[in-house]
Amino acid sequence: xxxxxxxxxxxxxxxxxxxxxxxxxxxxxxxxxxxxxxxxxxxxxxxxxxxxxxxxxxxxxxxxxxxxxxxxxxxxxxxxxxxxxxxxxxxxxxxxxxxxxxxxxxxxxxx
Amino acid sequence: xxxxxxxxxxxxxxxxxxxxxxxxxxxxxxxxxxxxxxxxxxxxxxxxxxxxxxxxxxxxxxxxxxxxxxxxxxxxxxxxxxxxxxxxxxxxxxxxxxxxxxxxxxxxxxxxxx
Numbered sequence: 001x002x003x004x005x006x007x008x009x010x011x012x013x014x015x016x017x018x019x020x021x022x023x024x025x026x027x028x029x030x031x032x033x034x035x036x037x038x039x040x041x042x043x044x045x046x047x048x049x050x051x052x053x054x055x056x057x058x059x060x061x062x063x064x065x066x067x068x069x070x071x072x073x074x075x076x077x078x079x080x081x082x083x084x085x086x087x088x089x090x091x092x093x094x095x096x097x098x099x100x101x102x103x104x105x106x107x108x109x110x111x
Numbered sequence: 112x113x114x115x116x117x118x119x120x121x122x123x124x125x126x127x128x129x130x131x132x133x134x135x136x137x138x139x140x141x142x143x144x145x146x147x148x149x150x151x152x153x154x155x156x157x158x159x160x161x162x163x164x165x166x167x168x169x170x171x172x173x174x175x176x177x178x179x180x181x182x183x184x185x186x187x188x189x190x191x192x193x194x195x196x197x198x199x200x201x202x203x204x205x206x207x208x209x210x211x212x213x214x215x216x217x218x219x220x221x222x223x224x225x
Contacts, residue, residue, distance in 0.1 A: 002153075031211060042115075042201050042216025043154070050211075086152055092211070097167060101154040 003027055004091050006102035014110050016078055021105045023089035024071045030094040032065055032072045037086040037104075046074075079109045114138050115217040117202050123223045124192055131188045132220045134202030140215070142166075142208060143185035145177060146201040148219070154201070160185055161208070189222075197224045 007022045023032070031050045035043035047056050049065035049072060056063045060083075062075040076083055089102040115136045124130055136143065144167075145157045158177045159167035165177070174190040185202060199219045205212040 033213075037152075040218070042203070042219055043214075044216070045213040048211075048213070088154060092208075097208075099156050099159075099167065101156075104152045104154070106152070 002103060003098070003100040004089055004102035006087075006089060006105050008105060009103065010106050010108075012108040012110065013079055015080060017109075019076050019079055019107065021074045021087050021089075021107070022071070023073070023091075023102050025091060026070065027091070027093060028069050029091035030069075031092045032069070033090045033092075034063055034072070034074055035088045035090060037088060038084075043086075043088055076107075079107075081109045081111050083107060084109050115202055115204055115215050117200075117217040117220050119220060120218065121221050121223075123225065125225055126192055126194060128192050129188070129190045130192060130222070131186055132200055132202075132222075133184070133186050134217060135184050136202075136204040136215070137183065138204055138206075138215060140204040140206050141182060142205045142212075143179065143182075144203040144205075144214065145185065145187050146203065146216075148199045148201060150198070158185075158187075192222075192224045194224050197222055 005024045033048045034046045037043040047063045052067045052069045054065045060077045064073045087105045118133045142161045144159045148154045157171045160179045163179045176188045179185045201219050202217040203214040205214045
C-alpha cells in the first residue's frame, strides 16, 4: 500500500480549462513537494509546502497544503499544452525519515 | 553544465548478469539518492546517502548495493539481475535532507533485463 494516494491517475483536458490534482494520506508530513516529470527526463521540483493551510502560487499553478498536513492539491488555471506531464507529490516525515512519492497523475492538455 | 549525470542512459542485459550505473553531481550537494521508477511510473526511493553515509535504505533486495566513493558520486551495483529489475533508475541529489530541500534528478537509466 502506498503512503500517498494521488487522484486522478489520468487527466485529459482542452487548452484553457482548469484542473485539480489531489494528493491524500492518513499520515502527517513535515513537508510536501510537487514535481513535474516530462517523458525521458527526471522529475523537476515545482514547489515545497511546509505549513498546514499554506497556499503557494506559481503563475497559473496554485498549491495548497491541508491544515492537518496530510493532504495537498495542485490547481492549474487555464491549462496550456506546455503543462502536459506527469505530476508527482512527495511527502517527507522527519520523525522516521520516511520519504514517499505518490503514484503520479498524467496530465494531457490538448491544443 | 549537467547538474546530475548518469551513465549509461540505456542498459540492456541478460538475466543473471551483474551491472553498474554511475551517478555524479556537480552541485556541491551533501545528499544523494537512488530511485526506481516502474512501468506504471511509480517512483520509489531505494537508498540515500548523506556525506557518504547511508541514511535511507528501503526494503531492497541485497543484490542492489550502493557505493559512494565521495560526496559527488553515488553508484549503484546490481548483482544477478532479474526480469523484475527492468525499470528506469534515477539518481538525485539535494543540498540537505530530502523533503526540506529540492532534489535535482538525473536523466535516468533505462534498464532492460532479457
